[in-house]
Amino acid sequence: MPMSKPLSFGHGPQQPFKRLEVHKIAKMGSLFRSAEMTLCQLFLQSEAAYACVSELGELGLVQFRDLNPDVNAFQRKFVNEVRRCDEMERKLRYLEKEIKKDGIPMLDTGENPEAPQPREMIDLEATFEKLENELREVNQNAEALKRNFLELTELKQILRKTQVFFDEHEGGVNPTDSMTRALISDDSIARQSALGPVQLGFPEKQFDSEEYYPCFVAGVILRERIPAFERMLWRACRGNVFLRQAEIETPLEDPSTGDQVYKSVFIIFFQGDQLKTRVKKICEGFRATLYPCPEAPADRREMAMGVMTRIEDLNTVLGQTQDHRHRVLVAAAKNIKNWFVKVRKIKAIYHTLNLFNLDVTQKCLIAECWVPVLDLENIQLALRRGTERSGSSVPPILNKMDTPEDPPTYNHTNKFTTAFQALIDSYGIASYREMNPAPYTIITFPFLFAVMFGDLGHGCLMALFGAWMVINEKPLAAKKSDNEIWNIFFGGRYIILLMGLFSMYTGFIYNDIFAKSLNLFGSGWRIFNVSNADLKAKDVFELDPRTTQNYLGTPYPIGMDPAWQLAKNKIIFQNSFKMKISIILGIIHMLFGVVMSLFNHLYFKNRLSIITEFIPQIIFLSFLFLYMVMLMFIKWFVYFANVEEDDFVYGTRCAPSILITFINMVLQKRTPYEPNCQTSSMFAGQTGLQYLLFYIAMICVPWMLLAKPLMIMRARKQQHAYSVTHQQMASATENGDASQQVVGGAAGGGAGGPGGHDEEPLGEIFIHQAIHTIEYVLGSVSHTASYLRLWALSLAHAQLSEVLWNMVLSKGLQVEGWPGGIALYVIFAFWASLTVSILVLMEGLSAFLHTLRLHWVEFQSKFYLGAGYMFQPFSFEVILDSASQSKEEP
Amino acid sequence: MPICGPKCSLCGIIISAWGIIQLTLMGVFYYIGAVALAEDIPGVEFSGDIKDLNQFYAKMDSGFQQNALNCWIAALLYLITLAFSAHQFWANNRSSLSV
Incomplete structure (x- = not known):
């Protein structure tokens, strides 16, 4: 067993495989929340420290803390080694510059040599020294x-x-x-x-x-x-x-x-x-x-x-000198990437060792580090490998520590979720163990984007671009382009692919493909028996949905009927539909956000917040706004176009406006109605129900505003009284310490949670709660209205693509006779480039930003604190990546 | 022998591939007389007085056929463009490899 370990480590490609499996197991519990972290103390024997840290760097799961923050960089223990590494790096950079000057290709095998032993450093130094001197002399x-x-x-x-x-x-x-x-x-x-x-x-x-x-x-x-x-x-x-x-x-x-x-x-x-x-x-x-x-x-x-x-x-x-120089550089170019990796690894290791504390006996180094609890086993294994490699007999000791500090936030990501997690993280790193919105964003983000970007053709272009990037992922990633815009696109390739696919779906529902409609299932509308006289009489034919003269009686199976493309009132009809859809989606999205806050409160065992925040919040939102959504559905189901006398009250004339109904519900006014319709309500007892809902919702406002501070105030008073009596008892029994601890524990249970209010003065609690309440109540209104951007952008997109078709491509189609083909050929290219640049790129960017806003502001404000800090493990991969990037910048 | 650069030829390939697909399909739709595309037929007035319905239909039909043909002509031209751009792309790749 001990023999096979170092051997298996020697084979580079096998090791990541092993690690991947462990990752998979670790990921099980951590999709919705950041990984559980713990602070550990690590005792490393001086001889083994280097090898162990090297192994941990390969693993990349440990974040070391600086244990001597007041010691400046020049007084640390391994400053000499770091300096030597700097010197080596300088020499390598010089070599690299010379190689680049001669235009010799540098061999990048992508191999990842492990950090060399400290004693190999001397060899490396000597090699670089020799090379540099030779080169300088030649130069x-x-x-x-x-x-x-x-x-x-x-x-x-x-x-x-x-x-x-x-x-x-x-x-x-x-x-x-x-x-x-x-x-x-x-x-x-x-x-x-x-x-x-x-x-x-x-x-x-x-x-x-x-x-x-x-x-x-x-x-x-x-x-x-x-x-x-x-x-x-x-x-x-x-x-x-x-x-x-x-x-x-x-x-x-x-x-x-x-x-x-x-x-x-x-x-x-x-x-x-x-x-x-x-x-x-x-x-x-x-x-x-x-x-x-x-x-x-x-x-x-x-x-x-x-x-x-x-x-x-x-x-x-001169020719001979050049030849000699070329030979030297070609030899160096073969190894230079490899050397860079080695030197950077050594330097990173010594930098890390500088963070450690030296034991009094000088025999061992003490480190403190944050590690994910689920990966402790991996870390132990890595440490054991390191010890075996260094030939030390004393195993390193890793023991957990308790700390009042908030641990860093670490979300396991893979290549698919990384981009979505990045969207969330750019708003704010989640607080430790807070609900992570990223998994839901994977679906809601492309969907809300697609609602604004609904066009089968444009979605298809976007999906094809995304699919191309996803399929050619490996060769494209290997190219490592410097182009910033390309890197952004490539980093978000899965988002682009999903956005494209979802846009194709919504485009299909809107029945829009480059502003034209597809008649896949046969339109529900017909015009029968048109005579010459009819044609002369009117420009516009009115298709009446009340009878089956023009309307077949069965709607188009899925999506918008293609007949709407030619209708004069297309926009009016679509506006009504899209506005309702936006509000429905928005309310569901926000309600989902509020429900997420329940999971946060449950996880942090914050009963007070559930009672005083979550319950009134969800009541407020659903009794007012979810009710409005219900009204929409009722209106859709109950009212229909008809000519029968009996069904007149369910006809188009009597269908009440949702907006007016809702406004009157809040303003406590009666909605006017036509006498023939008999009533303004959609169902019996609507007015009474609306009064009830409105008053309950209004009660929620003072509930949110006052309940929490009052409860905290009461708890504090009780505690105070409790502790006073206990102190009296304690002074009597002379057992003060123990009872103090009991009191501390009780306070933590009562008003604890992530943002413990123990220390906050009461006045501030009141003010904070007032701000939160106002924000939530006003936010419910303004955020609901904010979701109307889904309608507005989708309207703008549809109109813009229609204008582009009519102003550009249509001109090509309208050329008469044979030259039309050639005109079409030229104009199509123009139209295609405008489509890509304006409709797909610009409109896509605008829809993307609006979607991002809907997620950051409207959705995440309901539950997401984002007050954490990122877990930044010591990882060679990250260090090498950033080093090679910063090198390319200047 | 490369005439346009690698980016230009790539652009040509993409636009011609798109053009071939879309224009062929549009040709088919015109051929079967799709109402959605009727607005773009030249020389047909939808509003105003239409004297004879049969004449109107006849004009519409010929317009549909003509536009279908025009679409296919454009698609054919894009086929040529595709062949040309692909050759350019290939030539560019070859020349960049040989250097």
Whole structure:
């Protein structure tokens, strides 16, 4: 057994499998609430600590607490190791940069090497050191060679370009004759007039050798500096120099930055020593490089030959250097990902070890950590593996601790639920062991979205996109794109798929596919026997539902009748239907939220809140708003279009408006009705029932407002009296401690729960309760109205898609004759792109945000506290992910 | 030989696949005379005076047939576009692989 363990661990792929099974078992109890957590103390033997923490990092189920928060980062025990890791990471980053610069592909096998032993760290360090030094040396050499190469090329260019200048002067025609005159001092002009044009750049033979100075300099300068350089020279030398310049056509490589730069060759003619120093200074100031340039053409030719051969030599040497560098980098590229993983793991382990406390004997490290109770066994196993790996004989000790602190919230998620949990978490992390709305959101979120986005065609597009992402999950995830928008879409792929499927369903119910209707089962409406006279008489035909002349008497089996697509009163009819549907869905959603609060109260054994909050809340909501929903159903079932005298009271004329009925119920007014209808109520005793419901609902308001604070006040008084009497008894019996504890326990039971009111002053309790009550009562009204956004957005979506069809695609269909086909071809592409960009993307985003709001505000405000904090386990997976991401950002 | 880029060709593939499916179906619906699509038939006035009912029906029928054909023509054009884009896509993939 002990032998097989480390072996099985050695095989990487087997281990996650084993862990997955354990996860499955653990998940059973924790779908609706966050996992049960416990604070544990962990004693690790110093030698085994590293291996154990490494195993825990692979497992990723333990959140360590910082036991020395007042010790700064530089005084911790393993600061030296962390620093070494930092250094290694720096070297790796340098290597990586060089590899990227050469465009060598880095091998990413996706393998996950385990954290190496501490002693292997030295080997790694040595390897990286060697690599870095080698690389730096190669780079330095290459740079020196390149600089040399640059200089030689520049010299080559100078020799070539200046040749032209000299040639110009030698060939009798002198275009600069007038200019050269100005350069030459007065006395020389006198001499020159006899000698003819001066040949610049050549020692004038008639002067003594002492008087002779080389009267030109040649060099190379950045091309963009030329104008400034020229002006500067002119001004500083008062026009007594002569500058010629020529551009070097090919860009040259700057050896230090590696950029391609354009340069120009220049040559300056002047006379005199002072001018020379001045010119040289200006050249220096402009970062121009000056090169010696012999005057005699023969020397120049010879020099050019020399330069050419040296360039040849340099080229071969440079090639060899590059080859060497490439070989080194290719070798490094094979391992660099692996090394990164190793170094980051070591660093993470030492960081974690820094959080631990050292035992007085220095023999063991003490850690405190939050762990999920169900995973304790996994953790024990991991610790045992770690001990065996380190060869230590003393097993680590893990024992539970009691703590008054709130544990972190940890929801087990898989790839499907993660996105939904993220929606909930972005509102607020659930309090510990609070009801988690995520499981219900999986259904309600896509459904409410679909109510707003109901279109079979658009839903189909969305579902196809989602399905494509889900089917190609693995290859797409392996790509690891940097594109933020793509990552958002990909992270929510299951939400998108579900939203698309649900939208297809609601689109089918609304009978909308790209704003057209499908007549799948045969419409319930007919027009019989239309004559020419009828056609002339009226534009619009009225289809009467009261008789079977136009209406077959059986409704369309499922969804909206396709005849409505052509009806003039389509919107009026659909509004009535969609508004009612939105309110019905909204009330059910909110009631469900209130019921969830009951489960919270039951779980936290908060009887007081059940009596003083849950019961009045549910009564208030159902007696007013659920009743309104009932009225809607009654109206749908009782009233129908008919022509019979007997059924007149159930006819269309007598059907009361739900909204007016409800408003009058609250305002205590009588609803007016037509005399023929006999009554305004839908059923016998409606008025009386409404009075009753309304008064009971109104009683709930003071109940919610006052009951809880009053109960707490009474409990406190009793407690006080109780403890006073007990204290008297205690002082008599001298047994105070025990009775104090009894009192404390009783108080906890009475007014405890998650938000224990033990310490809160009574005034604050009253104010809090008042705020909660007002929020709930007003919220019931405003939230109910808020669900009308389901209707509003669905109307907007339907109208927008209809407009798009009529304004764009219809234009293509209405072209007569054969060209219509080609017009349709062009316009369809336009229509399709508009459909995707406006209707699916923009409208989809808007419906998504509204759905999110309905969940966060209308639903979760009924039960969700969201005052917890996230469980952040020490996990290599997370650390490596975030490290690789932050690396890609800059 | 790639003319348009990988994104452009992908876009072409998606739109033509969509176009082929939708336009073929719409052609079928026009062919069987779907009332829902009648509004988009050219040259037919629904309101105003219609002189002869039979003439109106005849005009409607020919309009349905014409539009069905037009839809199929457009679908055929998209079939060509699909073939072209698919070839482009393939060429792009090949060229990116060979480099």
